[in-house]
Amino acid sequence: MTADARPTTPDSVPPVDTAHSSGAPALALPFDVEEIERRPIVTERLVIRPITADDSDDIWEYQRLPEVLRYIPWPERSREEAHEHTMRRVGSRLLAEDGDNVHFAMVLSGEPSPTGSGRDRVVGDVMVRVASVEHARLELGWVLHPDFQGRGLAAEGTAAVLAFAFDTLQAHRVLAELVAANTASAKLCLRLGMRHEATFVEDEYDRDAGAWLDMAFYAVLRREHLAARLAG
Numbered sequence: 762m763t764a765d766a767r768p769t770t771p772d773s774v775p776p777v778d779t780a781h782s783s784g785a786p787a788l789a790l791p792f793d794v795e796e797i798e799r800r801p802i803v804t805e806r807l808v809i810r811p812i813t814a815d816d817s818d819d820i821w822e823y824q825r826l827p828e829v830l831r832y833i834p835w836p837e838r839s840r841e842e843a844h845e846h847t848m849r850r851v852g853s854r855l856l857a858e859d860g861d862n863v864h865f866a867m868v869l870s871g872e873p874s875p876t877g878s879g880r881d882r883v884v885g886d887v888m889v890r891v892a893s894v895e896h897a898r899l900e901l902g903w904v905l906h907p908d909f910q911g912r913g914l915a916a917e918g919t920a921a922v923l924a925f926a927f928d929t930l931q932a933h934r935v936l937a938e939l940v941a942a943n944t945a946s947a948k949l950c951l952r953l954g955m956r957h958e959a960t961f962v963e964d965e966y967d968r969d970a971g972a973w974l975d976m977a978f979y980a981v982l983r984r985e986h987l988a989a990r991l992a993g
């Protein structure tokens with residue numbers, strides 16, 4: 762973080778306006794992640810900012826683990842392939858059109874990176890994807906290193922990004938799509954105030970496993986999110 766960076770927090774947003782969601786949908790796009798580089802989102806334990814090339818080794822520490830890949834449609838990658846994948850995500854910096862996505866690192870304050878870089882460790886990441894500009898719909902995706910699961914860190918980081926999606930990007934609706942068997946992720950959706958809206962039976966085919974997957978869809982509306990925050 763630069764010296765003049767003023768961190769944002771989910772609590773420092775403008776006063777909530779529960780009536781706003783009844784208007785015509787309009788995402789606040791284009792959005793360049795440079796804004797979050799200048800003013801990272803700071804939560805109790807995490808700093809959330811765009812991923813960078815320097816994060817590649819920290820990300821590899823969890824991206825290579827079978828238990829992390831179990832419910833994510835990523836192939837097993839070599840270290841070099843994983844680095845290239847991270848670099849593609851690093852280069853994805855603008856939200857403007859359907860399908861655009863950006864990736865934020867969840868950096869655990871005071872936890873040194875195992876790379877010996879002296880930086881705090883990237884323990885996970887959160888994706889924000891434009892599902893529909895027309896309908897002001899965003900999608901979130903997340904991953905946390907297993908060594909740091911079970912502490913509420915994913916909930917803390919993704920809640921901050923969810924608040925960003927509604928407050929800054931002005932989403933009408935934020936959704937998550939997951940393999941229905943991914944109970945840890947489903948619990949996180951509910952913790953975020955999302956509702957289980959549907960499960961599509963045998964919706965995707967996992968070629969590695971040779972099996973059909975049921976896919977679950979969770980979502981929360983802006984007015985529901987703001988009302989929940991008002992209620993504390």
Ligand SMILES: CC(C)(COP(=O)(O)OP(=O)(O)OC[C@H]1O[C@@H](n2cnc3c(N)ncnc32)[C@H](O)[C@@H]1OP(=O)(O)O)[C@@H](O)C(=O)NCCC(=O)NCCS
Binds near residue numbers: 828830902948
């Ligand atoms: C999905 C995923 C991010 C959830 O991580 P997580 O650490 O379980 O999620 P949370 O941050 O919500 O933590 C919740 C757990 O921490 C516990 N916890 C401990 N301290 C806590 C605190 N201060 N606040 C909240 N929860 C706390 C909760 O009781 C809960 O435990 P439980 O699962 O036994 O009920 C993680 O399982 C993951 O990365 N999986 C692999 C990648 C993946 O599948 N991604 C999703 C693709 S759709």
